[in-house]
Amino acid sequence: MKRFPFLFIFFLYSVVFGTNAAEKPLIYKIDIKKEIGSTTWRYMQKGNDEAVKHGADAILLHLNTYGGTVVHADSIRTLILNSKIPVYAFIDNNAASAGALIAIACDSIYMRPGANIGAVTVVNETGAAMPDKYQSYMRATIRSTAEAHGADTTITSKGDTVIHWRRDPRIAEAMVDERVVIPNVVDSGKVLTLTAQEAVKLGYCEGIVNSVDEIATKHLGYKDYRIEQYKPSVYDEIAGFLSNPALQAILIMIIIGGIYFELQSPGLGFPSAAAIIAAILYFAPLYMSGMAESWEILIFVAGIILLVLELLVIPGFGVAGILGSIFIFTGLILALVNNVNFDFSPVASQDISRSILTVVSGIICGFALTLYLAHKIGSKGIFRRLALQSSQEVKEGYIGVPERLFEMVGKEGVAATILRPAGKVTIGDDDYDAVALYGYIERGEPVKVVKTENSQLYVVKK
Structure with a gap:
């Protein structure tokens, strides 16, 4: 009490x-x-x-x-x-x-x-x-x-x-x-x-x-x-810096360039690491701030998977490649738009235009940078050491392709996949990478090998 x-x-x-x-x-x-x-x-x-x-x-x-x-x-x-x-x-x-x-x-x-x-x-x-x-x-x-x-x-x-x-x-x-x-x-x-x-x-x-x-x-x-x-907070400063449209365009350039160079030499290397880091830096602040949603990031990832499948598994460039490119483009844009799920009514038209401009400029600059680097790598300057400079002459015993491929010239087989123009053919019991010399060749059609270059057979319809 x-x-x-x-x-x-x-x-x-x-x-x-x-x-x-x-x-x-x-x-x-x-x-x-x-x-x-x-x-x-x-x-x-x-x-x-x-x-x-x-x-x-x-x-x-x-x-x-x-x-x-x-x-x-x-x-x-x-x-x-x-x-x-x-x-x-x-x-x-x-x-x-x-x-x-x-x-x-x-x-x-x-x-x-x-x-x-x-x-x-x-x-x-x-x-x-x-x-x-x-x-x-x-x-x-x-x-x-x-x-x-x-x-x-x-x-x-x-x-x-x-x-x-x-x-x-x-x-x-x-x-x-x-x-x-x-x-x-x-x-x-x-x-x-x-x-x-x-x-x-x-x-x-x-x-x-x-x-x-x-x-x-x-x-x-x-x-x-x-x-x-x-x-x-420190995170606000970092997120604000990474949300700069100019930096976002640069990150898109790195993503596009990394994907291109990685597909030229499959396997996890510097290009894929650069593309992955750039993608994380692009999406992470947008996701943390609520701009990018999980499904928008998944669209981007699905686009990458489709593009890889089209270029490495499915010969040629068809539906999967086109869909993959659309998914990548869409995922990058949607991440910059402040929509709620599938409701875009609160989004102003200028915000959508700004997002498209940022992504398009990044992709265009990315392709331009890719072409520039592809041309410069191996030549004089700072890119000289990024490519092998020594030559391996045939007279010294170096052979660029297996001798067995030369033995395939003149032989006949069937198309194991659609050749549009690249694909696979079956000759005997083995499958080989091949390119249709003229037009497309449907799966199952008989083919004849007419020449070999760059570890690939060139075939025509029989």
């Missing part, structure tokens, strides 16, 4: 203070302080999921970036616009290019004194502006982002309708296109970048602040609040 007062006091303390803690608004903070890319896109995805899981009242993006890839900026922008939790941007220093697009998507923008936002022109790796078709897409994207925040309409005394945008789409467009002229804001020939004071004046900043606490207390009205921060 003596313990009862202490238990009662502890219960009251837990109820009062525990309830108060639970009632405090929760701000979930995500730092984006590097180039916009696959890694920051992963930060946003994981951070948003964690915010929803913890029941956050607001998400705060702490921005300091000079930009990055359009594709990942667009993905982050779309996630923010569709978020059920209000998302606020705190521009610590810079929100340039892709960073500006992300900030404009947020419900409110707050800037530190001396911070800047703008300069959203699409540029290439050298910093030169891309052709107008790229700028046109970005102009439309940033306009629609600004328009998503709505507008107020008023009717003048003359009956005219005046639209007052919360964020003027023309100002957003001027951040992309140097040809846009806005009186007293930007002249022709200059891409718009706003200081903190200019952004407040033009409705692109809700307040100039020095800290996150000032945003929470002064602008969001939280007298007391909790703040949690998304902390990326």
Whole structure:
């Protein structure tokens, strides 16, 4: 009984203070302080999921970036616009290019004194502006982002309708296109970048602040609040790096090249090891993040098996080879698409196009690299040691093929498999690799050996 007062006091303390803690608004903070890319896109995805899981009242993006890839900026922008939790941007220093697009998507923008936002022109790796078709897409994207925040309409005394945008789409467009002229804001020939004071004046900043606490207390009205921060793990960094489309295309190149060279010299060697490692690096982060499902990986594996069977077991290149190629191509694409089982309704068309472009570019570059290496191996340069250089002359006693094959010339037999044009023939009690010299030869048809080359018999229909 003596313990009862202490238990009662502890219960009251837990109820009062525990309830108060639970009632405090929760701000979930995500730092984006590097180039916009696959890694920051992963930060946003994981951070948003964690915010929803913890029941956050607001998400705060702490921005300091000079930009990055359009594709990942667009993905982050779309996630923010569709978020059920209000998302606020705190521009610590810079929100340039892709960073500006992300900030404009947020419900409110707050800037530190001396911070800047703008300069959203699409540029290439050298910093030169891309052709107008790229700028046109970005102009439309940033306009629609600004328009998503709505507008107020008023009717003048003359009956005219005046639209007052919360964020003027023309100002957003001027951040992309140097040809846009806005009186007293930007002249022709200059891409718009706003200081903190200019952004407040033009409705692109809700307040100039020095800290996150000032945003929470002064602008969001939280007298007391909790703040949690998304902390990326080492795996997040690695997965983000491996999810880069350029790296994924390179991994596809290695997969295709490894498969080709391995089929040229069957057996587990360096090409197969390279292809297997590249496939693991390609699928593993996608599977762990929930993008790739087991059945999509199995489609890819089934394609490899069919292709190997077609090239090594089933002579020629027919249905199995075609299906194998389709399965490989499909598996690589589906792994990049964020579908749920066989439901593709949530997948945007641009995501599918992006996945196809990544895979196709990887396959094309893979074939190009394969042809280049096949031509260079054994020649001068760094590839010289990858092939046997010495020659083995017949006069020295070296024989390239068994002498028995030469004895087969002129003999007759039957086709043991379909020759289209390669296959097997039976002569006497033995089977031999053979190639139809003209057209295809059906199984069971009589054949005659006319010559032998490269350890193969060349036959014609009898």
